[in-house]
Amino acid sequence: MNKELLNEWKQIAKQINKYDKKYAHGIPLISDISYDALKQRLEDIENIIGKQKNSPLNKIGEVEEETVPHENQMLSLDHGYESESISKFYKKIHNAIKSEPEMVLEHKIDGIAVSIRYKNNKLNYVLTRGDGFEGIDITKQSEYISGIPKTLSLDNFEVRGEVFMTFKDFEKTNGFKSPRNATAGIIRNKEMSFIASHNLQFIAHSFTNFSKFNKYIDMIHFLRNEGFKTSDYFISQDENKSIQIFKSINRDEISYPIDGMVLKINDLKICEELGNHRTAPRYAFAVKFAPKSSSTFIENIDMQIGKFGTITPVAEVKPIEIDGVEIKKVSIHNMLELKNKNYNIGDEIILARAGDVIPYILEKVSHKMEGINHKEGKEDKKNKDTINSDNISNLPEYCPCCETKLIWDSVTMKCTNGWKCKKQSLLRIEHFVSRKAMNISGLGSKNIEKLFEHQIIQKPNDIFKIIDLVLNNDGMIKKLLGTKVATNTYESIKANQNIALNKFIYALCIPNVGYGTAKTIADHCKTFDEFIKTFSDKEVEIKGLGPVIIESIKSFITEEMWIFDAYQNIQIN
Template sequence: MPDKDEKEFQPEVNPNEIESKSDARDAAEKLRDAIRYHNYRYYVEDDPVISDAEYDDLFDNLKKLEEEYPDIVTEDSPTQKVGGEPKDELGLVDHPTPMLSLKSVREDDEVANFVDNCKEEVSGDITFVCEPKYDGLAVELIYEEGTFVQGMTRGDGRTGENITSNLKTLGEVPLKLVSSDSTDIPERLVVRGEVFMLKEEFEELNNRREKEGEKTFANPRNAAAGSLRQLDPNITAERPLHIFFYQIAEADGLEFDTHLEALKMLPKLGLRANLDYEFECSTAEEILDRFEEFEEQREEMPYEFDGMVVKVNRIDQQDDLGTRTRNPRWAIACKFPPRRSTTEIKEITVQVGRTGKLTPIAILEPVHIGGVEIRRASLHNQSEIEQKDIRSGDTVLVERAGDVIPYVVKPITDKRDGSEKKHHMPEQCPVCGADVVLSEDKKQAHCPNPQCEAQAKERLQYFVGTDAMDVEGLGERRIEQLYNKGLIEKLSDIFNLTEEDLRQLDDVAEKAAQNILSEIDESKKADLHQFLYALGIPHIGQHMARVLAKKFKSVDDLREISAEDLREIEEIGPEVAQAVESFFSNEDAFKDIDLMFDAGLTLDNPLFQQKEQPLDGLTFVFTGNLDSWPRDEVKELVERYGARAASSVSGNTDYVVAGPGAGSKLDDARDEGVDILDEEEFKELLEEKVGSLK
């Protein structure tokens, strides 16, 4: 931080004594500087110099000033970290340069080969930096003139989700960079990091969600990712999220020769980096020794990490090594061995999903694997059970694949005593008694009864989920309670719930009931593609729901559609076509949809395209920054007029529109011989084909 008198970072400002806008602006700027300084001391230096109460006083005084004089509020003010209306949808943005994933290795000889290859292909001495591979959500942030302007997820490496508003809520993400040790703040800075949750905070969050009847998260990584993808940044702000920055991808005016130099630059700009666990190695043996040390420390660390990243240290050598299609040649990820343990299968049950699919589930004697208690594991299907010869009562080897999904690797047959029982898929549905349909290969088992209670509960839970109608407050437990009390049975019943209905649940008081009803009312205003996804039609995920919404203006347009007609739509295959036809030809399904409209459901369809549009058949790819439109808006613009906005360049691309900061897509366009337009040429094309956009 700048070398200033400490008192400048504890300004005595009384909002009640401010009498002019000019004085208010000056006082507010002093308070903002002070708050940024104390955020730096707290989040980056981990060495606060004032108490929480003193910090709160500074923050409250700034809020009062900005409320009294709204014109003095700045976008980078600390008060702007939380706020704003929920976004209609996150939208997609391009990375300035591809945010590639790393090649994973698990064997010692793979590490040795990596080191040997690097040494063979570059000149001069070579060293490697070893650092933790954090188990969270990778993000990229862009600062312009020191101000945070955009943040995104990794996505497919070229295009990510726009999570700017959500990242602003993290205390460890400065809205404005600070400068220490006389380091100049670059005009443009692109940094990458990992957002994560501490293990202890994750457990507290799950305990709270369980008490409130909400679905719990599977692990800290899912919790962090789900929190950052919220449409409402205020929900993100309530979650205990942290970030470590680990790479400078672009920095105008700053120079560094090595990766370690770049890492050490981050805290000087107010960006939190984990410098305690960055180590320089020269040989494969040193790298493997460091890997063993990391693995030994794994359980003691307050956050999850699932391996170690190894990077060539010198930037010029990284450039010489270059990249493959999907990952850089100068870095690898050494993954920890899967976490495994043995336990006993107490019984094998069968779970019925929302589409009627029957899945065998192993109920396990509880076992802790990597700090998580495992009680259940999917056995997938009858074919796999027979192939692995898994029996009820077996002692089995259980693994958390990728630290996420537990599954049974194999039975320990030496421990069998003859009491174990083979499993056979039931002939009748265990919930409703309908005859089960089992495929010849025994990989698919299905309950054909759409009125099956298990399917009904799963459909209801799916309908209110975060990615569907997003009704906060109606978690799995509350849906089950409402169903068991006979208060909901079909989807439309959710829209007709009353406060009296909700108050019948043991843990729902008056205010909680009103909050849930408010959430339900809010969910009645939805986009068609969101609603189609929420209906739980087999094979209709989020992408396919958008494909349908582009071609059909309303739900009514799908009533008479045939599978044959659907097959004519690009991307729709026979299974999807048949599933859509079957669903919308079902009278009961449409009666339920009509009841939802009667209860106040309204559907907008911003994706719908008329059959004849001025840009029909054209494919655009956008790269770099455009002055007239944010990236997501310009994509929506061309799609509105019939074009396709693709995220990568191919031989089918008609135009690449390139602005300042264009990345590798520009090179791809030249390689493919695709027409390249600047922003003015793009506007001329629009005027020619579309006319006035006003």
Template structure:
């Protein structure tokens, strides 16, 4: 029986106007703790049901938080944790991999079409087959059929199995016969009850759709963009990517929700689908409030048209409606094919194409501090690709197009790659979007420079810091193979790295304490970092991420100045001299000058130089013996560092790049090489040579590697 009964207030003090001034945990006996835990669990489950199912909470959010925290404290102090406890919604320990579980009943796909004639054919087949199975002739009156019409949610379909009212397992649809057991993750979703309410069946397997609400999706994408992470393409991808996380605590942080919409099996089945749905809320299972029952196919088609009109106003994504035969006995008679149930049909919506609404605007901070406003869109099809974000380029263009949140816009793709807002089709707002005055990442002032805007935080801004470290370690920098986007974020978020210079102070023990790091990967990374302490000057200049100074310009600067000290002195005191270098004009020279006169950047560079000594460039010592060849290096070499080997081949006319392509002539493999470059070489038929073979290749051209 639910706590919502009349005398529930007398039996549980934590339902209405609950006290939150609890006695200290240490003052309770174990029996008193157990009693309070039982009452808190019961009350919190009821509050969850009222919040998620009834949309009728009876306590404030902060009061709920106080009850929840008290329950956590008691469970932790007295060792009373339990799988059914509401506290499991905050996640648990990461798992190594998902187990596979067989479904109670097949979770088949749904036959679908966007053509109303196909829907009418479905209805005709249903009525004909039911009439014939009932013994009626073709001339007799058609079978009477009621349909339950539901929104077709664009999420992740799952099976939820309850035994004696307790959530036993949650399984993804998979191939329809079996899927991944994601129970640990499902428990973190607030609208998934750990225990059922009311007079529930002893055994119940229900089908539900896990989804991410549109507003929550846009907010989550905004946060990802501002953290420098890649946003999700649409809510379904975000949901699928979340539900299969191996760490339940990550799932708990993401805004997932669920609608329950079908009984797969139960110890006590109802006669009709509508009767089942009516009982779901009593059991604590959330159902959609847009479900309707119609008595003919015309009503079903009208329902679909109404839902299409309402689509943009719904807080969740749908891509059509599902039309189901209501009567359970009729369903059994109609049966199923190998792929889909014959008693259900999906009437799909046409794909949104090019025109959509701007739901929000996120601010992306680049490596150099450049601020790029990004429009977060209601997902739309553009050239066969689902697009959920588009560049707004810069403040000047935003003003010129008069674009803002709430506007209906046309989205195009530049060169079939980068989506951008081409024009406003219909204004849904006043005026145009204005950039914030301060950086959303570091709170430093944002300043305008012509049509552009920049965060003034420099390397003190986490967004710029992460991207600076990524660039420092990239192919265009010092080519540290063990440092990609994910590992850099992990190092920064863990506090191990707060600057580029901190890379050189990492130790093996600290690395191996991070998730996913073992002895070998830690040692390989540390060896790579150690090898980068004496890089060629050109590589070091490129790695610093100076605006407009990529590998080609860095080589020209290295040839011109020879040493880092000479280059830096010119950059600070005599920027006019920079303009004498090929490909450097007044604007680039000014950017280089600004970079080195920035106090934050100067301190960051000085800190790096405490660990790194860029080698002097001596172009006269080289030649053209390797002219036209391209080398890529991976792993550690004996006797020389990888950077020294790269400098040697470049001094003799070759190119040394960081990634393998069809234009690569040789991949040189040392000790503990990365797997990716070897795989790329094999895929592109690039010759792979070890260090001895590399030395022999050089010696044959009169080049000594020592």
């Protein structure tokens, strides 16, 4: 097996898993086009080295909370962009059945996919799609989502559709980036009054039992008669008509967010004949709109440092507005992309917003526009968080924070200085006290940096020193944080010293161990001592944990001795 390709596969798979987890929470980190390119590269590699166990290509989504199995797997849709992809879909169908069947076109709603099960003619449960096999139970929350009938005339029935929010209702929310992001955040909230205060809606688009109907539109009419909302649909007899319908849609005239149209074969017998492949049905296809875009210029390229030293290039651009949103920065994702695309300060680029949310570089128009005021900088790199260069094609050799020589790690560059790199130290401490981890209030990034500079906190376990400093009425801690903040931080630490094992494991900031993985470990190990013992053994077998994660944890508990001091200051519940 090609070792270089396998390493690239591992790196890309890791990236996709990270993006899937965030997307499940309504927080997309990269554009759809960039995400699709990663998955295509993964598929290209697997065509050479063979199918890989636990490949992201086999998954439909990601879940991190308590889940319930779907009675019938919930698939996603294959998709493409613009009318060219419609022609490709028709060609596939024609090759399979030697005819051009009647199609139904519907809005592709940008919401949260859910499945609704009815038993004994009554609502039984409502699940999110999750990973396709298991979803998060939102049955209680569904009481406050309009468009979900409590009863159904048919028994043992499963309806699929989207929970969404209109643009008008989204304008009334706070702290969310898009209607889909708002829907995801609201629907997962445990406070029913919070959900009730927002107008979430459900639109049905299918169900799992085709045998009772001959046509897809018969199914839609049945759903409407049962009290479900459905989107408008269009019927097409051929490819040209489907392309014409797609091009006629103006999403700005629609009250809820859509990012394309869905084509479905109307004849359900043909649908059953075609069946599914591993993650999607063969009889349906999503055609996405081209992203909204505009041109601008790169004014600077910053090299941002991650918790584990990964360098991410971020382009600062001449501010532009796309669909009412001002864009000043755009991620380039990794160093290999920066190198291969040869982005430089002064380049004219086309920016787009994926799903009308994430800005990304669609293409480079021209190289090195004259007249841009380039920011100077390789002098005095020390203790800065960014590298600025008039010609970024000359990739940085040293960490912009600690000046350690950078190394290539698959598609990116890394600083390997660990705790000796100030930026990495600060980010790891911030992670330790974050809401999903130790949940310590009063220790934002600015206060952590103040305490770090004065040698009070150097590693996460040092936060427990604040208890003694406040009790002893230490003048320095009150001067740095202020008396009220110091007291509140002290009380927050005391209140959160009793913590669940999965949250503590997550708080440790172990490479490759996210919130969901930490829960898997805690479910298996039960206690911190058992966690240490398990990963001290030569052989470790925990369902859901691959060799990369296991080796990462083993190395971490061997090298990071501070975790034992931190453990002495908490109580696992």
